[in-house]
Structures are given as structure tokens and as C-alpha cells.
Amino acid sequence: MYFSKRERKPTAEDFGQLFLPEEAMQPILARSVRTALMEWLTEIWSEEALREVGIGPRRKALFSGKPGTGKTTLAHHLSARLGLPMLAVRPECVISKWVGETGQRIGELFDLAQAGVTLDGATEPVPIVLFIDEFDALSRQRRRSDQAADDSRNEEVNTLLQRLEQYSGFMIAATNYGEHIDQAIWRRFDIHIELELPGQEEREQILARYLSPFGLPRGALCLLGQAFETASPALMRQFCENLKRQIIIGPKLNLDMRKTAVIDRLLTAIAPHPDLGKPRLWSHMSKDDAVKAMPWPLPRIGEFDDDDVVASPQAGGDVVAFTRARGAS
Ligand SMILES: Nc1ncnc2c1ncn2[C@@H]1O[C@H](COP(=O)(O)OP(=O)(O)OP(=O)(O)O)[C@@H](O)[C@H]1O
Ligand SMILES: [Mg+2]
Structure with a gap:
């Protein structure tokens, strides 16, 4: 989205999107990330006490992860915990193909973030969390080269360095490629949080959250979590939401609603991100033990007992006792 500096002062919308605190969602995180986050929040809430001893809270964080x-969900959640709107900047709104213009936009962005944003219906600007x-x-990384394009690139990185240094608000940057970030810029961030792929415990929680109001007995949930090893939370969310969509819409479209047919249809339609590889479920499809152990029709939370046999007889050929499913894993 391009705007002309001459016509008017740029607004938050020229750089990306405003995320409001009330729209935030709490991500399910590994313990190490939860601890780092809690430490940072406590620091921010203890600003006065820190000032007394001559320091302030850390303000700039870099989130990296596949x-x-x-990353975006966590930044939004954190902003909400601070009660601040978050301006999520898209790089294409800053990077220009015109020599020199990117540096200028970086300047305008930091000026705007420093001044705060006036929300609809308000008269005064409020501070924001700047999320890039x-x-x-x-x-x-800056390159050593005498080409004009690279010179201009280096200048942009220098402008960024300078503005980062001067910026006194809260800022979070996110990247899928931590290793591509210029070393000098990397050092300007005082918090580095690596968002790892979720472990088994987090996978089970993520699946349970996004399957709700449907649910799985503990053993079946455990197997499904294992079948999603190496999956991102985003992929698990997509699987669960598409499964619920199929359950509601499939019968209206006269689709084959047997468990194996639904799962195979679903998995064929979802492509895991190429950088992450395919979780086991995509190799075995509906033959996976996790699918065999899944009760069908999928029960709602409260409709099953954890010690129950997990499959129901309606499923035609899909009746698997939980104990057998666990033994087979
Ligand atoms: N830890 C998590 N807990 C619960 N849901 C999550 C979690 N991580 C991601 N999601 C869900 O996955 C989707 C993508 O998440 P998000 O956009 O925050 O990821 P990202 O790391 O910023 O991805 P990208 O690198 O593509 O920008 C969102 O719908 C979010 O709700
Ligand atoms: Mg993101």
C-alpha cells in the first residue's frame, strides 16, 4: 500500500493493521516461553520500582520461529496484557522499490509509533505496541559492495538501527529467519524469544481448544497429539476447524460422513507448510492409530467418559477400544 508523503501525513492504516486488546487470544505456549513472557510483563508492571534503581523495563523484543x-498471536496477547493497541506493520507497506524512499518510510513509521495512535471516537492519541x-x-544483513542498490540497502539498515535505538515505546519484531537479521540490529533487541514447535503436552491442549465444543477422551487426544508431531499450532487449528466444518456442512452436501472418508478428505485438502515437513498423520491418513482411536461421530465435551470405549458402533468398521488403540501405538 503506497502513500504519498506530500499529500498527507501517513496514518496507522498506511503501515498495516491495528489490533485491539479486546480481540486478543491467549496462545498455548511452552513453559520456557511462558516464563520469559511473565518475567517481561512483571518488569513492565514494576517500572517505578525499577526506575528507583536507575533502570527501566526492557522494551524491544524479537520473536523468531517457524x-x-x-508470533503474531503472542505479540497481540502481550499488547492486550499491557492494555495497548498493537500496530502490526506489513513490510510491503514500508519497503519501496524507489531508492531512498524506504529509509524515509522507516522514519515516518517510527515517528507515528512514537506519537501514538488516535482510536476511533477518541480525541487523544494512545501509546501503541509497534509490531513489525x-x-x-x-x-x-548489510553487504559489502559498491553497487548503488546495496549502498541504498545499507543506508536503510542504518536508518533502521538509528530509529530502533531512539525509539522509547514497546516494540516487537517477528521473523521466520532469525539468521538473516543483521547482527547490529539483533543486538538492539533486549529480549529474544524463540517460539518452538509445540511439544506433546501443548499439542494436546491446542487440539482440545480448537476441537471444542467437541472433545476426545484422554487416550484418543494423546494419540492425535502424537500424530501431529512437528506440526505448527496453525496447522492443528486448521485441521480442527475444518473437521468441525465437515461435521456441520458435510451432511447438508450429502458427503460420505464415515470417519475414514471425512479424515481422508480433510487431510487431502490441507497442505502442511513445506518448511515444517509432514506430520505422521499425513503419511498414514485415516489408517493412523490416532484416527482408529477417535470416537465417531465426534462427541461433544461431557458426552464421553475418559475410561470409555472410544468409538461408537455407528461408525461402521471403526470400532476400536481405547485400550487396543493405546497398545497399538
Ligand atoms: N501457541 C498457539 N496457541 C494457540 N493457537 C495458536 C498458537 N500459535 C498459533 N496459533 C494459531 O495459529 C494461527 C497462526 O498463528 P500466528 O499468525 O500467530 O503465527 P505466526 O507465527 O505469526 O505465523 P507467520 O510466521 O505465518 O506470521 C492463528 O490462527 C493462531 O490462532
Ligand atoms: Mg505472523
Whole structure:
């Protein structure tokens, strides 16, 4: 989205999207990330006490992690915990193909973020959390070269460095490629959080959250979590939401609603991100033990007992006792 500096002062919308605190969702995180987050929030809430001893809270964080691991979700959640709107900047709104213009936009962005944003219906600007997505695109390593394009690139990185240094608000940058970020820029961030792919415990929680109001007995949930090893939370969310969509819409379209047919249809339609590889479920499809152990029709939370046999007889050929499913894993 391009705007002309001469016509008017740029607004938040020229750089990306405003995320409001009330729209935030709490991500399911590994313990190490939860601890780092809690530490940072406590620091921010203890600003006065820190000032007394001559320091302030850390203000600039870099989140790195594979696609769909929750970088944007976590930044939004954190902003909400601070009660601030978040301006999510898209790099294409800053990077220009015109020599010199990118540096100028970086300046305008930081000026705007520093001044705060006036929300609809308000008269005064409020502070924001500046969130820059795909930060690697803005801060690729400076190269030693005498080409004009590279010179201009280096100048942009220098402008970014300078503005980062001067900026006194909260800022979070996110990247899928931590290694592409210029070392000098990397050092300007005082918090680095790596969002790993979720472990088994987090996978089970993520599946349970996104399957709700449907649910799985503990054993079947455990097997499904295992079948999603190496999956991102985003992929698990997509699977669960598409499964619920199939359950509601499939019968209206006269689709084959046997469990194996539904699962195979679903898995064929969802492509895991190429950078993450395919979780086991995509190799075995509906023959996976996790699918065999899944009760069908999928029960709602409260409709099953954890010690029950997990499949129901309506499923035609899909009757598997939980104990057998566990033994087979
Ligand atoms: N840890 C998590 N817990 C629950 N849901 C999550 C989690 N991480 C991601 N999601 C869900 O997955 C989707 C993608 O998440 P998000 O956009 O935050 O990932 P990202 O790391 O910013 O991805 P990208 O690298 O593509 O920008 C969202 O719908 C979000 O709700
Ligand atoms: Mg993101």
C-alpha cells in the first residue's frame, strides 16, 4: 500500500493493521516461553520500582520461529496484557522499490509509533505496541559492495538501527529467519524469544481448544497429539476447524460422513507448510492409530467418559477400544 508523503501525513492504516486488546487470544505456549513472557510483563508492571534503581523495563523484543508458531498471536496477547493497541506493520507497506524512499518510510513509521495512535471516537492519541512482521525483510544483513542498490540497502539498515535505538515505546519484531537479521540490529533487541514447535503436552491442549465444543477422551487426544508431531499450532487449528466444518456442512452436501472418508478428505485438502515437513498423520491418513482411536461421530465435551470405549458402533468398521488403540501405538 503506497502513500504519498506530500499529500498527507501517513496514518496507522498506511503501515498495516491495528489490533485491539479486546480481540486478543491467549496462545498455548511452552513453559520456557511462558516464563520469559511473565518475567517481561512483571518488569513492565514494576517500572517505578525499577526506575528507583536507575533502570527501566526492557522494551524491544524479537520473536523468531517457524511459520504458524504464534508470533503474531503472542505479540497481540502481550499488547492486550499491557492494555495497548498493537500496530502490526506489513513490510510491503514500508519497503519501496524507489531508492531512498524506504529509509524515509522507516522514519515516518517510527515517528507515528512514537506519537501514538488516535482510536476511533477518541480525541487523544494512545501509546501503541509497534509490531513489525517479517522483520528480516527490513533488516537483511548489510553487504559489502559498491553497487548503488546495496549502498541504498545499507543506508536503510542504518536508518533502521538509528530509529530502533531512539525509539522509547514497546516494540516487537517477528521473523521466520532469525539468521538473516543483521547482527547490529539483533543486538538492539533486549529480549529474544524463540517460539518452538509445540511439544506433546501443548499439542494436546491446542487440539482440545480448537476441537471444542467437541472433545476426545484422554487416550484418543494423546494419540492425535502424537500424530501431529512437528506440526505448527496453525496447522492443528486448521485441521480442527475444518473437521468441525465437515461435521456441520458435510451432511447438508450429502458427503460420505464415515470417519475414514471425512479424515481422508480433510487431510487431502490441507497442505502442511513445506518448511515444517509432514506430520505422521499425513503419511498414514485415516489408517493412523490416532484416527482408529477417535470416537465417531465426534462427541461433544461431557458426552464421553475418559475410561470409555472410544468409538461408537455407528461408525461402521471403526470400532476400536481405547485400550487396543493405546497398545497399538
Ligand atoms: N501457541 C498457539 N496457541 C494457540 N493457537 C495458536 C498458537 N500459535 C498459533 N496459533 C494459531 O495459529 C494461527 C497462526 O498463528 P500466528 O499468525 O500467530 O503465527 P505466526 O507465527 O505469526 O505465523 P507467520 O510466521 O505465518 O506470521 C492463528 O490462527 C493462531 O490462532
Ligand atoms: Mg505472523
